[in-house]
Amino acid sequence: MINILIIDDHPLVAGGIEMMLKDEEHLNIIACAKTAKEALDFLATNEPEIILLDISLPDIDGLQLCELIRVKNKYSKILGLTSTNDASIITQLLHRGANGYLLKNMERSELIEAIDKVLDNKIFLSRAANEKVLEQFSSVSTALNNVPALTRREKEILQLLEEGLNGPQIAEKLFLSPYTIETHRKNLMQKLNANSLVQLLNIARNKKMI
Amino acid sequence: MINILIIDDHPLVAGGIEMMLKDEEHLNIIACAKTAKEALDFLATNEPEIILLDISLPDIDGLQLCELIRVKNKYSKILGLTSTNDASIITQLLHRGANGYLLKNMERSELIEAIDKVLDNKIFLSRAANEKVLEQFSSVSTALNNVPALTRREKEILQLLEEGLNGPQIAEKLFLSPYTIETHRKNLMQKLNANSLVQLLNIARNKKMI
DNA sequence: GTTCTTCTACTTGCATTCAGGTATTTTTCT
DNA sequence: AGAAAAATACCTGAATGCAAGTAGAAGAAC
Numbered sequence: 001m002i003n004i005l006i007i008d009d010h011p012l013v014a015g016g017i018e019m020m021l022k023d024e025e026h027l028n029i030i031a032c033a034k035t036a037k038e039a040l041d042f043l044a045t046n047e048p049e050i051i052l053l054d055i056s057l058p059d060i061d062g063l064q065l066c067e068l069i070r071v072k073n074k075y076s077k078i079l080g081l082t083s084t085n086d087a088s089i090i091t092q093l094l095h096r097g098a099n100g101y102l103l104k105n106m107e108r109s110e111l112i113e114a115i116d117k118v119l120d121n122k123i124f125l126s127r128a129a130n131e132k133v134l135e136q137f138s139s140v141s142t143a144l145n146n147v148p149a150l151t152r153r154e155k156e157i158l159q160l161l162e163e164g165l166n167g168p169q170i171a172e173k174l175f176l177s178p179y180t181i182e183t184h185r186k187n188l189m190q191k192l193n194a195n196s197l198v199q200l201l202n203i204a205r206n207k208k209m210i
Numbered sequence: 211m212i213n214i215l216i217i218d219d220h221p222l223v224a225g226g227i228e229m230m231l232k233d234e235e236h237l238n239i240i241a242c243a244k245t246a247k248e249a250l251d252f253l254a255t256n257e258p259e260i261i262l263l264d265i266s267l268p269d270i271d272g273l274q275l276c277e278l279i280r281v282k283n284k285y286s287k288i289l290g291l292t293s294t295n296d297a298s299i300i301t302q303l304l305h306r307g308a309n310g311y312l313l314k315n316m317e318r319s320e321l322i323e324a325i326d327k328v329l330d331n332k333i334f335l336s337r338a339a340n341e342k343v344l345e346q347f348s349s350v351s352t353a354l355n356n357v358p359a360l361t362r363r364e365k366e367i368l369q370l371l372e373e374g375l376n377g378p379q380i381a382e383k384l385f386l387s388p389y390t391i392e393t394h395r396k397n398l399m400q401k402l403n404a405n406s407l408v409q410l411l412n413i414a415r416n417k418k419m420i
Numbered sequence: 421g422t423t424c425t426t427c428t429a430c431t432t433g434c435a436t437t438c439a440g441g442t443a444t445t446t447t448t449c450t
Numbered sequence: 451a452g453a454a455a456a457a458t459a460c461c462t463g464a465a466t467g468c469a470a471g472t473a474g475a476a477g478a479a480c
Binding site: 376377378388392395396399405406407 | 436
């Protein structure tokens, strides 16, 4: 008997999965957690074979939770559930210890296949996304993954830029010289390989830095 | 007997709704459409009392589909399904003829309540979002809702700006004078009440225009 | 206690954006 | 055909962004 933990704050999704698995005698949904806290509480005393983890949770970033679970729980197979087919999220997921991911628009057969595959110590990548992801894995992946380390100040300024403030406005807000802001912006652009402010923000958004 | 049409490309969601409604004898899921085309084909010959409509469909914007259905099908009650609690989408939904909306993290009871309410010719707003939405309805709503009509050219240029191109680059790409691009950008900023390019793009993103 | 990183501030020079116009041509609609 | 809307192009001047530097001060790390 394979025990499955579902971590998703949408009863709809949990219900849908339950429906998809109801005819599989060997697959047993042992619990549904709606928050990261619930999940961790449950995992403190249980060790399900499979964990279906929604990436967008209310109380914590699903990627972090994935990492936490992986540290605590070495042998559970983690399948990430995402609704958007976003290569950077998927690569991050895999890097944080997930064994695969499923798109929420999956078919029943795909779910079953994914579970079989990860139990077999393989990685499962959702069919629908495969081409896109593999593309990025092979060519741009290194670039995409090298999220350069930003300093505290740089993050702060990136955030304010994202909110639409310009150099002088940020300077006023942080009691700094406009020149300083410019230097930080310049360093940010260099670190992220951007040629303009708009590109900088796009890249940052892409890498989930803001 | 109340007939219900589900329009959602996620079997998971459809399955979840089915699960939630399986004990309600008077509620009958008559069909599940995965695309706008399927839905419209079905509606050509059927008239379900309730339509549960996912806003994010693969082949068309859910908001447009809502409008289409409302025009074709005067008396069906349309409940929008959204996963994000976004006031601008919700208001747009209602303006296009929906009778209410549900967040996808709804509980079973909320779904049942929503169906009852719209059958009773009332508007149902998801509990979880109410405060936020009502807030925006009252104060900022007009500003948020007035998604100004952009011309084709303006949309095109907005898109290119979003991709990180600057004025001259766009001009070159579209074989236009840089001045023209500037004029369009200026008009965009005026229409969307933005004070800078970054703000313009933020607002556009917020209103799901890009 | 010295090295390394980060944060800070500045200069020069050129490009671009932004605010405020005006104005002609081309579509679109009635 | 005529009016209205959209697309096109231009101008000026001030503000801001961008590139390519230099450089001092504060903190962390060894």
